[in-house]
Amino acid sequence: MDFQIKYITPDIKLSTYNDKLFKTETVFEFHMLVWFISGETKIIQADKSYLFKAGDIFLIPRNHLATIINYPKDGLPHKAVVMHLTTERLKDFYSNIGIPKKDSSEKNTIRSFEKHPLLESCLASLIPYFDLTESFPENIAALKITEAISILRAIDKTIDCILGNFEEPGKIDLVDFMEKNYMFNMPLERFGYLTGRSLSTFNRDFRKVFQVTPQRWLTQKRLELAFYHLSEKSKKPSDVFMEVGFEDLSHFSYAFKKQYGFAPSLVR
Template sequence: MDFQIQYITPDIKLSTYDDKLFKTETVFEYHMLVWFISGETKIIQADKTYLFKAGDIFLIPRNHLATIINYPKDGLPHKAVVMHLTTEKLKHFYAAVELKHKTTGYDAKIYSFQSHPLLKSCLASLIPYFEVEGTFPEHIASLKITEAISILREIDPDVDFILADFEEPGKVDLIGFMEKNYMFNMPLERFGYLTGRSLSTFNRDFRKVFQTTPQRWLTQKRLELAYYHLKEKHKRPSDVFMEVGFEDLSHFSYAFKKQYGLVPSALN
């Protein structure tokens, strides 16, 4: 796998990926502003799937589960400029801003800005800094991040609901959360964190409400979802296994046959 990341600061990077695809399931610690130079990305959340192409600019909120699949496209690598909007920098920015509405308790979403000229100009201006040697001055990095936040707020004032919300995940209904997010192949520690629980409390509460272990329940639910996609949506096994939370096709095929007595391709 040819995967390269260049940093000009810990919060600003240029990622380049040149292979068939790169997939990860993650919860981002910070909001991420992304500008695609080339390639394609599919982002799968519990209730929506997004497809972004070269030129697109979008904002991924922190603390939300997502499956991200990156592809090279048209003979070009998957290449993107990424800016992390950290809690520290956002708190500093919003300390000087008077908000007119409550920001907590808002349902986060991925914000898409297509190829907005102001954002594109801001992010494209970073490219020369990746091409020169030496340390990128911290005060210039801070100015660039402040510029990006200011542009985001000018384009869509509702972005304050995301950027100015500094609350950490609280204890939530376990059944509702897991039924919505079981297809994300995350460590149990992350499931616990996002439901406001330690790992031990998560395991204890899970057994109490589901009457089984988390791993058994997750495998069962993912296989049921895969069966639906194969049987009703007529998808290919190679397209399904990643979307439902399996790491590789062979493990998925083995588990599917063990559960249903036939290989996934038999349903196509």
């Protein structure tokens, strides 16, 4: 795997990936503003999927489960400038203008800005700094991030409901959350955090409502989803295993055959 990351500061980076694909399932601690230079990215969330290409700009909100699959494209590497909009920096920004009122009608989903010229200019201006041999001045980095936040607020009048929301996940309905997010291959600690529970409380509550261990339930649900994709959508096992939460094809095939008595390649 040929994967390189250059940092200007801990909050601004340039990532380059040359291999066939790179997949991760994660919950981002901070909002991430991304500008694609080349390549392609597929982002799979519980209720929606996104495909971003060269030139696209988008914002991934924090504390949301997602499967990220990065691909090189047209002979070019997967290359992107990424800016972290940290909670600390956003609190400092909004301390000068006031915290916006909550709007429950605004969903905390990925926001796409296509090839917006102001955002593109802001993020493209960072490229020369990645070749500096000396350290990047923190005051300039702060100005660049403030510029990006200000542009986002100018072009999206509802963005304050995302950027200005500093609440941490509270205890929520376990059944509803897990039924929507079981396909994400995350540590149980992260499932617990996102449902407002410690790991021990998560395990206890899970057993109480599902009458089975989390790992067994997750495997069962993922295999059922895989069977649906294979039988109803005529997908290939190699196209399915990552989307339903398995790490590799061989493990998926073994678990599938153990569950159904035949290999996933025979479903079609």
